[in-house]
Amino acid sequence: MDDAGQSPTPPAGASEKTLLVLAAALAHPRFTDIVAEAGLAKATVHRILGTLVAQHYLGGNSEQGYRAGPNLLALAGRALASVDISQVAGPIVDELAASVDCTIHVGVATESEMVYLIRRDSAKPYRMRSRVGLGVPLHSSGMGKVVLADWAPERVDALAARVGLPRRTDLTITDLGLLHEELARVRERGYSTDLGENETGTVCVSAPIRDHTGAVTHGLSVSSIELEYPGLSIEALAPAAIAAADRISRELGAPGAPGA
Template sequence: MADTKDALSASEKTLHVLTAALEHSRFTDIVAASGLAKATVHRILGTLVASDFIAGDGERGYRAGPGLMSLAGRALASVDITQIARPIVDRLVAEVDCTIHVGMATDSEIVYLIRRDASKPYQMKSRVGHGMPLHCTGMGKAVMASWPASRVAELASRVGLPARTPDTITDLDALNAELERVRARGFATDLGENEIGTVCVSAGIRDHTGAVTHGLSISSIALEHPGTSIEQYADAAMDAAAEISRLLGAP
């Protein structure tokens, strides 16, 4: 039986070589990663170099070329996370029947980009375009958990950790302990810390560089989800956030 690589079309072989060349600089490694014959890889690399998608040569190594960088820049500039996330959010609302938020982190707030309500008679007070402090929201803590301790301390020094409810974490040591817990579990919660009677479970969304720049939350009211019972949706939040991250090009 012929090797499956032999059955690939010319365009598929080119994509294999391009992907390998972006992950490896040496010719021998590109050949191994692509699974194609040396002569085929050499020919395709020549075409990619001539078209500026790949730069370099067998002696100096290969890297992304100016043509590919320009194309990548245009692609990234056109990314709209609300369009990417909305179908996933709609599916998640139908699955858990809770309010779903997607927010973008600034240097001190989480700004709501999407709010999709459940079928319940109540509604969250959140509004698209409004920002809330990072330290007291589930999405904010999911983002901050990816930060080094020095950045968390700088935020606390610059804007403080103001109390929005009696349950808000207002002490830096306590916040760092909470963020360590978020890192260990992979999700964050807000159990009445931002708004009395409101709870949520959240996960971070990564961009194409791997940085956690956004968050997704599943929100409800404490009367319906008392104590920590909102955590039953932690896996759903993490799976949805991971799917959005993948569509954003996260490694």
């Protein structure tokens, strides 16, 4: 037992040591940093690095630094190709829908719109007009705005020049300067809202979903009707939306995602 009254951590096995060294080598180029990150003896780290290079899971050497090798890149490619966000996000979305009793959407960003991939309805008698496969503008939707908030300003400007900022309702942001101000608020808060901007009488709060590169490629929204969540009251559900989106991001391998 240790000083805190808990059982000591068991020593790492060979497989765990290999994974520790591999992860450290991908994060740090220098041998000394790899040793520090892995928390293993220098001789052990040197031996494992040699094996990983010999098996082409790493390239490089202790002098020039290490990098992902061809076998690791091929394995990563196959793993990424097999990811189905609907399967990954489905159970998390189900939990969220049951918890908040609102309609939950997950959408993917294209170059000009958000496309609904998942929809889970609440137990309430009303239904949203959304449907899987439907595309909505980025600038007027909650999910779209969390994606745009991750884009460089120049890319947002290019989108506006290419497709415009069409008015969906009387509340749609159609001025580029005002849109940039809104996106700055989204970045500061970590979530966005749609208060009747895409569809009159419908409100939502949305959170970003990040892929394995850290880019916001998807969004999650908690949607309801304005009669049930008037004014800014839908924002009370932002923490639940963020927590669910973070869980999905973590499952997708997003760097720095909570718990990653």
